Amino acid sequence: MEEVFNGIAYFFEEILLVPFNMLRELEAENWWLANLVSWIAILILIVALGYWMKQLRIFDKNDEEDRSQTAHSFLK
Numbered sequence: 221m222e223e224v225f226n227g228i229a230y231f232f233e234e235i236l237l238v239p240f241n242m243l244r245e246l247e248a249e250n251w252w253l254a255n256l257v258s259w260i261a262i263l264i265l266i267v268a269l270g271y272w273m274k275q276l277r278i279f280d281k282n283d284e285e286d287r288s289q290t291a292h293s294f295l296k
Contacts, residue, residue: 247254279285 243254243257246257
């Protein structure tokens with residue numbers, strides 16, 4: 221049973237979290253470059269949110285949304 225938990229720990233520490241470890245090492249070397257990565261991620265999220273809001277506005281203008289009280293089964 222201990223091997224299962226060690227395998228899970230190895231997977232997360234050595235495989236899944238490698239990009240975060242590289243970013244942590246980069247921050248020790250160059251603070252500006254490490255923060256540039258964060259700012260790029262924030263800009264991507266802002267663009268995605270803007271696109272999503274634009275699509276919501278298009279569907280709202282076309283009046284395609286079912287706004288009745290029983291639109292979802294859990295509201296019945």
